[in-house]
Amino acid sequence: MLQLEVGCLAASVTLTLKGRLTAYEVREAFDRLTGTLPLVEKRDCYADLLHIQAIDMAGVQLLLALERQILTNGKSLRVLTNEPVAELMRTLGLGRLLASSTEAF
Template identity: 40%
Template sequence: MFELIHDPQQQPERLTLVGSLTIYEVRQAHEALLAALAGSAAGGSWQLDLGQLEELDSAGAQLLLALQRQLTQQQASLEVVSAADGPRELLEVLHLQSLLPITPTAQA
């Protein structure tokens, strides 16, 4: 099961992914992420919190890369502020840590 928690009041805006982001949830997650981005202005900063994401597969990682690309096209930045062990390990195995670096913050 996938859940997206979007806090547009927080600056930078935070997207928290909860549950699983696998091939089975990618469509739902894609729709939820598009809805979250729809109300945002160009530019700005976003935080992606993967700390509550229990399961991530290559389809989910591809969606995260698409999210990053979309925000880059909107001249916005994306910072991954937390990741659970499973998602962190997959990003490392796929050698994506340079594209989606995890930067712990005081808020994470």
């Protein structure tokens, strides 16, 4: 089961996802993330994936859809994740989404 926690500051929103982000959970994740759109429309967004146990291409596509929505509002999406997921994202050419270890959430 996927869990979503939302933290909101004046300039940014942090979406903490826990569990699995695969084809089996992506619809649930989409529905939950859609509910956060009013918050991320006016703020930069950080996705905390440190507690994601598994991610597949459906999960990556969901992150790209979220990024596209955020970019249309002139804001940015940054992802904090573990090294295996970060390596996958770099391999797919998505390193631009990765937050540096010095960025504060």
